[in-house]
Amino acid sequence: MGSALETLCGQAYGAKQLHMLGVYLQRSWIILNAMAVLMLPLYLFATPILRLFHQDAEIADLVGRLALYMIPQLFAYAFNFPIQKFLQAQSKVVAMAAMSAVALVFHVALSWVLVGPMRMGLVGLAVALNASWWLVVLGQLVYILMGYCPGAWNGFDCLAFSDLFGFARLSLGSAVMLCLEFWFYMFLIVIVGNLENARVAVAAVSICTNLLGWQIMVFFGFNADISVRVSNELGAGRPCAAKLAILVVLMSSVAIGLAFFALVLAFRDVYGAPFTESPEVVRAVASLGVVFAFSLLLNSVQPVLSGVAVGAGWQWLVAYVNLGCYYLVGIPVGYLIAFPLRGGVQGMWGGMLSGVGLQTLILVAITLRTNWDKEASEAHSRIQKWGGSSSAAAAKVSGD
Known part of the structure; x- marks a missing residue:
């Protein structure tokens, strides 16, 4: 759903309507987080859903347990994908790549610690994924709020609800x-x-x-x-x-x-x-x-x-x-x-x-x-x- 911003932000940026990029971003946050709430049952009931499709019982149980721990990542997606499209429309790809590189190093190190020495298994992988995705979200938000997108981000706007x-x-x-x-x-x-x-x-x-x-x-x-x-x-x-x-x-x-x-x-x-x-x-x-x-x-x-x-x-x-x-x-x-x-x-x-x-x-x-x-x-x-x-x-x- 965040890819709608590729159309709207990209065309608005090309037309020099920079002020609309921030409004589009906030509208997308509202809609995607609402959709994330609606998707929660898929995560909460993953095991019975997979069993309904006659999947292997052991696989269904493992997936169901992992899905519960992945709920924070669902909401990280709801914030991250609109931010990505917002920044891509302005060709801020170097900053995005740098944040992703930092998150990747963090993710590999944390995954090794949680799965290796701490022996947390699938739970450790889920924790590492959640932490890494939220690191990307927070890093991109800090980049935007520090003023690196002049004209495109003018603060929170009531137009986001229209x-x-x-x-x-x-x-x-x-x-x-x-x-x-x-x-x-x-x-x-x-x-x-x-x-x-x-x-x-x-x-x-x-x-x-x-x-x-x-x-x-x-x-x-x-x-x-x-x-x-x-x-x-x-x-x-x-x-x-x-x-x-x-x-x-x-x-x-x-x-x-x-x-x-x-x-x-x-x-x-x-x-x-x-x-x-x-x-x-x-x-x-x-x-x-x-x-x-x-x-x-x-x-x-x-x-x-x-x-x-x-x-x-x-x-x-x-x-x-x-x-x-x-x-x-x-x-x-x-x-x-x-x-x-x-x-x-x-x-x-x-x-x-x-x-x-x-x-x-x-x-x-x-x-x-x-x-x-x-x-x-x-x-x-x-x-x-x-x-x-x-x-x-x-x-x-x-x-x-």
């Missing part, structure tokens, strides 16, 4: 778009948990999705970059610059994706070994090498196209595309191959890739057929609309 319904609708569109993507791979793990020898299958898929998460972080950098560039350029009325940015980022991401593709195929027999001491799991990971490599390749392009969509404000359009491709094509095809055709884990994941491939093709077609001059005009209209009741404030800021 236009909440419309703002929530755009936030919800962003959430649906992104959640349908992330949940796609979560569904993979849930469905695989119903296969024979579920523990080995879940372990193998979890290792691959973990590595996929590491790889996709690289392309989330491209996602954030192209989202900010597209929204800034459209807000500033420069559609040609937006198109050039899209082309450059796509070419770069495809080149890196091909490198990851080749690495996985070259080291398919060993890349699972650092994650487990079980030879059976390592062999299961190796058997997923081909489908995993294609997942990495497709996921080098898909985040960039999603970033273009967010920068242009197409969240609801892409949400519908994701729903159709992932859940009406990908999951049914994967389930058909995995269970009736007995294709196992490879069949499940390979079938689901059909949905990812279809979604990528559709987003490429949408991007190529877009009238970017019209998008720039719509960005101007969106800024006027979401400025709404703040027009008087805008006039005052301009006068100052």
Whole structure:
């Protein structure tokens, strides 16, 4: 839901409406923290929910216990993601990277102490994650409150409580778009948990999705970059610059994706070994090498196209595309191959890739057929609309 700010803050920044960035940030905090409260039952009742989906009882119990300790992180997300988009729209990425580096060092050290010498196990990992995320949130808040975002942060504003319904609708569109993507791979793990020898299958898929998460972080950098560039350029009325940015980022991401593709195929027999001491799991990971490599390749392009969509404000359009491709094509095809055709884990994941491939093709077609001059005009209209009741404030800021 915080990615709504990529559209609004980015386009407002491009249009030099800096005063609105702080208002958008505060509106997002209100909406995301309300949503965090609504999500609490998922954390409180994780074990019975997983058992409802016929997951392994031991896995369900462990996840349920860990989820209770992860509740503070839920609210850290509600503050952190809007701050990230607020800072990214202003290209404050060096400061964000520095804070993240400090938090990473802190997290590694604290995790080692809690899990190693103190032997706190999963509880220790949860405590370390909570502490690290809140360190990032507090560090970013201090950076903003110390005046490093002049014009964009003018203190707490009552305008944050206006236009909440419309703002929530755009936030919800962003959430649906992104959640349908992330949940796609979560569904993979849930469905695989119903296969024979579920523990080995879940372990193998979890290792691959973990590595996929590491790889996709690289392309989330491209996602954030192209989202900010597209929204800034459209807000500033420069559609040609937006198109050039899209082309450059796509070419770069495809080149890196091909490198990851080749690495996985070259080291398919060993890349699972650092994650487990079980030879059976390592062999299961190796058997997923081909489908995993294609997942990495497709996921080098898909985040960039999603970033273009967010920068242009197409969240609801892409949400519908994701729903159709992932859940009406990908999951049914994967389930058909995995269970009736007995294709196992490879069949499940390979079938689901059909949905990812279809979604990528559709987003490429949408991007190529877009009238970017019209998008720039719509960005101007969106800024006027979401400025709404703040027009008087805008006039005052301009006068100052």
